Amino acid sequence: MVPSKILFVNNIKSALADFFSSNNYTKIGILVDENTEKLCLPSIMNNNEHSDFLILKIKSGEKNKNINSCIKIWDKLTYNKFDRNSLIINLGGGVITDMGGFIAATYKRGIDFINIPTTLLAQVDASVGGKLGIDFNSYKNQIGVFKESKFTFIDTKFLLTLSKRELNSGYAEIIKHCLIKDKSKFNEIYNQKLDKNNWENIIKHSVDIKSIIVKSDLKENGLRKILNFGHTIGHAIESTYMNKEKKLLHGEAIAIGMICESYISYKVKKLKFDELKKISNIIIKIFNPKKVDFFEEIIEKSYQDKKNINNKIKICVLNEIGKCKYDYEINENLIVKSLEYYNKIL
Ligand SMILES: NC(=O)c1ccc[n+]([C@@H]2O[C@H](COP(=O)([O-])OP(=O)(O)OC[C@H]3O[C@@H](n4cnc5c(N)ncnc54)[C@H](O)[C@@H]3O)[C@@H](O)[C@H]2O)c1
Ligand SMILES: [Zn+2]
Numbered sequence: 001m002v003p004s005k006i007l008f009v010n011n012i013k014s015a016l017a018d019f020f021s022s023n024n025y026t027k028i029g030i031l032v033d034e035n036t037e038k039l040c041l042p043s044i045m046n047n048n049e050h051s052d053f054l055i056l057k058i059k060s061g062e063k064n065k066n067i068n069s070c071i072k073i074w075d076k077l078t079y080n081k082f083d084r085n086s087l088i089i090n091l092g093g094g095v096i097t098d099m100g101g102f103i104a105a106t107y108k109r110g111i112d113f114i115n116i117p118t119t120l121l122a123q124v125d126a127s128v129g130g131k132l133g134i135d136f137n138s139y140k141n142q143i144g145v146f147k148e149s150k151f152t153f154i155d156t157k158f159l160l161t162l163s164k165r166e167l168n169s170g171y172a173e174i175i176k177h178c179l180i181k182d183k184s185k186f187n188e189i190y191n192q193k194l195d196k197n198n199w200e201n202i203i204k205h206s207v208d209i210k211s212i213i214v215k216s217d218l219k220e221n222g223l224r225k226i227l228n229f230g231h232t233i234g235h236a237i238e239s240t241y242m243n244k245e246k247k248l249l250h251g252e253a254i255a256i257g258m259i260c261e262s263y264i265s266y267k268v269k270k271l272k273f274d275e276l277k278k279i280s281n282i283i284i285k286i287f288n289p290k291k292v293d294f295f296e297e298i299i300e301k302s303y304q305d306k307k308n309i310n311n312k313i314k315i316c317v318l319n320e321i322g323k324c325k326y327d328y329e330i331n332e333n334l335i336v337k338s339l340e341y342y343n344k345i346l
Pocket of ligand 1: 033034035036039040060061062065092093094095096098118119120121122125126127128129130131132140141158159160161162163166169250
């Protein structure tokens with residue numbers, strides 16, 4: 001069941017009007033970047049309402065998910081006398097919902113915030129589960145807190161302006177949710193054309209899976225770790241390519257990571273070969289990914305994964321599609337083999 005705090009809406013303006021009819025705030029700020037200001041803000045308010053809200057704007061992109069952007073916004077909130085009974089609305093992708101939530105959760109020891117995620121990735125993943133934060137000294141999400149939004153409003157119409165690349169990036173997390181928890185949904189999306197998707201259904205399914213897992217383990221001491229399937233090697237690939245000419249979006253790197261971690265699942269004799277092939281097929285069909293290089297750097301980055309303890313690499317493995325196990329220790333040789341497998345099947 002999708003939690004009651006996450007509402008799927010068809011008319012975001014009237015959903016917000018309902019919300020404000022039963023919640024009183026002294027001041028309301030809306031956090032946007034230049035893209036969501038242009039493409040999404042008009043959907044949530046009319047021009048004549050702008051004076052009721054303070055627009056808080058940061059530059060788009062992961063490179064701005066940092067303390068300097070937070071300082072700029074905290075400054076603005078302070079200057080405009082936001083008190084503890086104020087609200088921040090996060091209107092944007094995962095960068096905005098992660099950072100806006102963090103700004104709100106720390107300003108005057110915490111004010112309310114609501115999320116209006118506008119990318120597929122933010123709708124199925126980033127705005128669910130209460131992880132908030134910013135990057136620090138080139139470490140992703142190094143500083144942060146856990147706190148849930150007061151409400152999250154999901155309107156799939158925002159996806160209409162998203163580029164195909166960004167849409168695919170979010171789709172990687174949808175595939176992941178099926179792989180770790182729902183074989184029959186995986187089989188359903190396996191034969192589904194991306195542009196024929198009923199987005200509301202598929203997003204609800206993902207939110208549902210993530211919410212159930214998070215509810216049982218908010219602070220990631222155990223089961224929540226399975227949400228990291230594909231992410232140990234995926235993150236290592238993502239950060240390896242961060243300083244290369246060809247950068248990868250998060251979901252693009254995770255998609256490759258899922259092939260590699262599925263291969264390892266097969267090698268340690270859990271996942272069947274035909275399931276490994278199905279996983280590889282769907283990812284190659286959707287992402288049309290390129291070969292990866294820089295194996296040594298990827299290995300080195302895999303050791304830096306947050307889930308590792310005592311310099312051992314731990315990943316999530318699939319026993320079969322829909323069944324995932326966390327904290328499986330592997331050696332770097334298996335990572336090399338998995339990267340070789342990936343390059344060979346392209
Ligand atoms: N908290 C969590 O549990 C969690 C989970 C997964 C990812 N994340 C975080 O999410 C972030 C990535 O999220 P993202 O991919 O949404 O990135 P993003 O916020 O950078 O958005 C991607 C791009 O799309 C633009 N955009 C947003 N909405 C749009 C729309 N409707 N139409 C057109 N363009 C639009 C943005 O301006 C940006 O340029 C990362 O920082 C990651 O760490 C957090
Ligand atoms: Zn992810």
